[in-house]
Amino acid sequence: MRVLLFGPLRDVAGWRERTMAPPPGSVVALKAALARDDRALGEALERPGVQIAVDRTIVRGDARLSAEAEVAFLPPMSGG
């Protein structure tokens, strides 16, 4: 699955896109896996206003993930 980070999240993590094996389960499990690798990123993902899109649709944290999913973490949007 592909994981995408936007805006300030990209600066925190030092990467923008990563292909990884999906952790079994939901977005919650993915966040936990990312936080284990990088505590600062884990904290940034928990900040208020960070939305999650799976295959370009906003979802809740308990959304299930497929192996082909594109998961994007969207920090508060700035407008253009």
Added chain:
Amino acid sequence: MTVRLQSDKFEPGDLLAAFCKGRRDVGAVVSFTGLVRAEGESVQALELEAYPGFTDLQIGAMADAAVERHGLIDVLVVHRTGHLRPGDPIVFVATAAAHRRAAFEAADQLMDYLKSRAPFWKKSHEAQGARWIEPALQDYQDAQRWDMSAPGPLEDRR
């Protein structure tokens, strides 16, 4: 209805001329061009990030809603992404309607949405360093004029 994100520069006059061309049922075209402000001399560059395939879809949904609400005949939104310099055109909105009121109001509404809620992430490169920008309070208040303060169906704020 057309929404375009592009990293290349655009010429607002060319966009407007092309948008107006060959129309016989349109009595009013309103266009807005936003330029990158230098804020004195503090802003050296802006970096605008979009999520292609998501950002354009969300803006398209808002443009469709504006077409519906104001009875527009057509809308064009062009937004730049990537690195921009002060003075660069960053956004262009054109609305076409039978009469002027609808065209003015729709362009106003679309710009309020684009400035406050559109899925972009904006970094300002300044002499003191770079910082990520959030919408100004005024931008939120402007958007609220159109009853867009509550999360819409496309936004699921947990």
